[in-house]
Amino acid sequence: MVYDTLQGEIILDYYRNPRNKGVLENADAHAHDSNPLCGDELAIFLKLGPDGRIAKATFDGKGCAISQAAAGMLTELLVGKTLEQAARLAKDDILKLLGIDLGPSRMKCALLSLKVAKLAAYGKLGKEMADDPMK
Ligand code: FES
Numbered sequence: 001m002v003y004d005t006l007q008g009e010i011i012l013d014y015y016r017n018p019r020n021k022g023v024l025e026n027a028d029a030h031a032h033d034s035n036p037l038c039g040d041e042l043a044i045f046l047k048l049g050p051d052g053r054i055a056k057a058t059f060d061g062k063g064c065a066i067s068q069a070a071a072g073m074l075t076e077l078l079v080g081k082t083l084e085q086a087a088r089l090a091k092d093d094i095l096k097l098l099g100i101d102l103g104p105s106r107m108k109c110a111l112l113s114l115k116v117a118k119l120a121a122y123g124k125l126g127k128e129m130a131d132d133p134m135k
Pocket residue numbers: 035038039040062063064065066067108109112
């Protein structure tokens with residue numbers, strides 16, 4: 001079982017004590033989407049600082065331990081990045097943070113928040129997302 005490891009315990013901790021969870025009022029960018037396999041929904045909110053970099057990132061929604069932990073880890077990763085850097089984040093960036101092997105269905109759980117964050121960043125930049133990490 002994936003949770004019988006140190007990294008598994010970290011994931012469970014992010015699930016039980018969610019980081020940066022909640023709707024961010026006055027967000028400069030936000031997006032939401034759902035996991036096609038289970039219907040769980042997730043939203044990401046981004047607030048920009050005066051330098052144009054992401055000053056605060058939050059997530060909201062429901063999902064399994066992997067999706068909620070990935071979303072919390074991602075919100076921490078997003079802080080300090082420009083919208084262009086956020087838009088360019090790739091699958092491996094989040095898989096590295098999770099640090100466990102995932103099967104195909106769990107992969108969608110892990111990548112949902114990344115997709116939504118990219119949608120938010122691309123949307124604010126006025127561009128279409130050409131590199132959907134869930135495809
Ligand atoms: Fe729904 Fe993982 S089972 S997001």
